[in-house]
Amino acid sequence: MSVPPTLKIGPFAVDPPVVLAPMAGITNVAFRQLCRQYGAGLYVCEMITARALVERDPMTMHMITFDEGESPRSMQLYGVDPRNVGEATKMIVDENLADHMDMNFGCPVPKVTRKGGGAALPYKRELFRQIVRAAVRNAGDMPVTVKFRIGIDDDHLTYLDAGRIAQDEGAQAVALHARTASQRYSGKADWTAIARLKEAVTSIPVLGNGDIFSAQDALDMVAETGCDGVVVGRGCLGRPWLFRDLQAAFRGEEVPEGPSLGEVADVLRRHAELLAAHDGENKGLRDLRKHMAWYWHGFPVGGDTRRAFAMVSSLQELDDLIGTLDRTVPFPANAEGPRGRQGSSAKVVLPEGWLDDPEDATVPSGADVMHSGG
Numbered sequence: 001m002s003v004p005p006t007l008k009i010g011p012f013a014v015d016p017p018v019v020l021a022p023m024a025g026i027t028n029v030a031f032r033q034l035c036r037q038y039g040a041g042l043y044v045c046e047m048i049t050a051r052a053l054v055e056r057d058p059m060t061m062h063m064i065t066f067d068e069g070e071s072p073r074s075m076q077l078y079g080v081d082p083r084n085v086g087e088a089t090k091m092i093v094d095e096n097l098a099d100h101m102d103m104n105f106g107c108p109v110p111k112v113t114r115k116g117g118g119a120a121l122p123y124k125r126e127l128f129r130q131i132v133r134a135a136v137r138n139a140g141d142m143p144v145t146v147k148f149r150i151g152i153d154d155d156h157l158t159y160l161d162a163g164r165i166a167q168d169e170g171a172q173a174v175a176l177h178a179r180t181a182s183q184r185y186s187g188k189a190d191w192t193a194i195a196r197l198k199e200a201v202t203s204i205p206v207l208g209n210g211d212i213f214s215a216q217d218a219l220d221m222v223a224e225t226g227c228d229g230v231v232v233g234r235g236c237l238g239r240p241w242l243f244r245d246l247q248a249a250f251r252g253e254e255v256p257e258g259p260s261l262g263e264v265a266d267v268l269r270r271h272a273e274l275l276a277a278h279d280g281e282n283k284g285l286r287d288l289r290k291h292m293a294w295y296w297h298g299f300p301v302g303g304d305t306r307r308a309f310a311m312v313s314s315l316q317e318l319d320d321l322i323g324t325l326d327r328t329v330p331f332p333a334n335a336e337g338p339r340g341r342q343g344s345s346a347k348v349v350l351p352e353g354w355l356d357d358p359e360d361a362t363v364p365s366g367a368d369v370m371h372s373g374g
Contacts, residue, residue: 007041007205007229009100010143010172012072014041016250017229018218018243019175019207020236022047022076022102025290029065030274034240034267036067039247041229042074047104050079050088064097065278072099076147078107079131080117080367086134093140103135103171105148105162108181110349116364119149119181120350122158126361129165136170143172147209147231150193152348153182156355159193163201175207175231181348185234194225207231213337215242215249237339238294240267258335261299262327268295272318285313298335301325 007017020027020035020043032043045064052060066073075098079085085103092098105128107118122128135144146166151157159176166174176197178189189210198206208221209231218230236242245255259267271291275284292309301309305324312318351364 021233258331
């Protein structure tokens with residue numbers, strides 16, 4: 001018998017208390033369908049830019065495709081201008097484009113932070129407040145959640161203020177990626193910051209994000225921080241069955257063994273079908289190429305075969321390659337652990353004078369970009 005879900009975001013029960021993090025170029029409708037089949041509780045689409053949505057940019061309108069069985073439909077919105085964010089939120093509600101909206105204040109990518117967006121923005125407390133307020137006031141009954149990082153760097157921490165402001169302005173939950181923007185995806189996530197945020201934000205759920213690469217990691221994060229749920233990003237790359245493991249773990253059941261090479265190949269084939277249905281076979285298979293190394297991570301798949309998979313351009317070609325694999329190879333122990341981008345820490349690129357006055361609510365010139373997806 002399953003344990004009743006304890007995480008609610010607005011009217012939505014999230015069971016298991018696990019959120020698929022929005023990831024640029026990854027969490028399109030195809031990958032979300034795959035994760036749903038394994039039991040993710042909530043699955044967020046790629047980052048959508050407020051201005052691009054309002055102006056009905058064709059690529060952005062394609063990116064907000066949801067599967068007919070997807071519920072709640074969860075969209076992540078990015079914006080630096082409160083007016084654009086409010087207008088985009090109103091459009092989402094009026095045209096019934098989504099059921100839940102997450103707000104991106106965690107992206108550390110230079111092209112985002114140099115315009116004052118993403119992880120740079122919470123430093124400007126008043127501008128941050130105005131953006132969250134614009135979203136919540138225009139959202140009606142649609143729940144709005146807010147995701148952010150610890151801060152810009154170790155000298156400019158913003159997460160406690162951001163959490164309190166989001167709570168005060170009516171956000172339904174907050175999520176903390178427990179790294180600074182300068183860390184990007186390197187080093188170790190500081191889970192103690194999640195615990196401190198949980199102490200500071202008491203009336204809405206607090207979700208933790210960072211270094212969840214196994215079901216045990218998620219249980220450990222909840223035990224160590226008291227957070228109400230977890231957000232999983234890089235840990236599920238090439239491993240959507242992680243959500244099956246998480247579901248079992250949160251229900252107190254035994255975590256299943258990892259899939260054999262043949263079972264992984266079947267998951268990859270399903271991913272290819274879903275991408276082809278969304279983007280057409282040629283574009284969909286090209287998009288699949290970046291996932292190949294993640295799927296074969298740790299498996300004894302030879303270099304020539306790996307290179308062939310990374311250049312696949314049709315379903316038939318994919319089937320032929322899958323046919324060369326030894327389906328009986330068991331899941332290897334070294335397939336566990338970190339995956340995806342890690343890189344190294346770097347100085348955060350900010351607009352000129354950005355750190356001068358945290359109460360300055362001026363929107364940076366040319367801040368709201370048209371490009372969705374990060």
